[in-house]
Amino acid sequence: MFDKTAYTTRREKLKTLLQDGIVLLPGNVDVPMNYKSNTYRFRQDSNFLYFFGLDQQGLAGVIDLDNDSETIFGDDVSLDDIIWMGPQPTLKSRAEQVGVTQTQPFSKLSEVLSEARSKGRKIHFLPPYRSENMLLLEDLLGIKPAVQKDEASIELIKAIVKLRSVKEPEEILEIEKAMEVAYLMHTTAMKMARPGVFEHEIAGVVEGIAISANGMLSFPLILSVNGETLHNHAHNNKLEAGRLLLMDGGAETSMHYATDHTRTMPVSGRFTDDQKDIYEIVLKAQIEAISAIRPGKTFKSIHMLAAEVIACGLKNLGIMKGDVKSAVEQGAHALFMPHGLGHMMGLDVHDMEDLGEDHVGYDEEVQRSDLFGTAFLRLGRKLQQGFVLTVEPGIYFIPALFEKWQQEGKFKEFINYEKVKQYIGFGGIRIEDDILVTDGGYRVLGKPIPKTVADVEAAMGER
């Protein structure tokens, strides 16, 4: 946990951004896997962590804006708990570590909120994403889960997005700590990838690296020879010479700060000429997009720039044709890159996505596009110093999408379908790094993970 002033300062800032009422921030509880006491690994709620710092189950933080008071609700462990789980510091002493002096048993929360509701006071809560907290909110506030998202406090969402979007220096240090683990995860995968190895053999070692560093993965590992499937979490394939292997993986520190990198490598250790051609286009798009990052620039314009580099590169290979700018404006490149260029990253790998992508990534000035492909861009708005975000262009040959578009004769003026057909079975290439927006530009975070064709091949070693 950070020093207590980090949490007291954040709560003070939050108070200045809100008018009145009560802020309710429930933490998470354990979630059963296959029976009640056999639970998934515990992950605290990121908003609770940000303002109240405590990484344990069964807590809720309350900020009373009208009385300028803060309380953590929770229970001290019972003798039974001590026998099974060991002794724990008291709630009072844990709360003091994050600068909160008032604590109450969890059962009191309902009383406090009922009283506030009976007086017609506003209770600010966030859209819940776990059923346990949906049921808790229904219990506490009498609001059905189906409408909780609509009744969540926009004022609180906007205030939190404003604060969490700009990373504090100690948060950046924490993200950089995770970068060392990320480097080891990705370079280990490069060393292990070779014909005959199963995806799950590498996936297990990579996840083990994150756990050995006293953390965990920041999201389920994407490691697949079918890199064209964007979020493929199955790891059943045997690696074969001639294929590509895409790994999109991130580490999370014990403080829950994330990394998110993608590298694509040739199973045999050496790229074929066709693979190199496509790889160089993705790399160029990624490097040019990163170079364009600076405060005041919209990320949507950087997404469009990357899309143009991709369309231009594909045109040079005869895969696309026609005017590159109009192809991108109309969305023809989305056959090859149907996703956005990147997203915010921090306590969540897709930072604050629970608060609503549009609240995090868009504003009055920059609205989400409804064009297939560009519509999936999670971050479009103007960049500010202190944002941490990913830049992750890719080129994919997705058989189902290709067949649909070809049948429809979609964008025939921009796509050379006969040529694309030759690439079906190629897979996909994505290259992803994590970037801090600085005063005058950007900084790529972490020790550089091999990225050029030569560096990836060198990291994979002699074969």
Ligand code: GLY
């Ligand atoms: N979590 C996958 C990605 O956004 O890169």
Ligand code: MN
């Ligand atoms: Mn990723």
Ligand code: MN
């Ligand atoms: Mn990402």
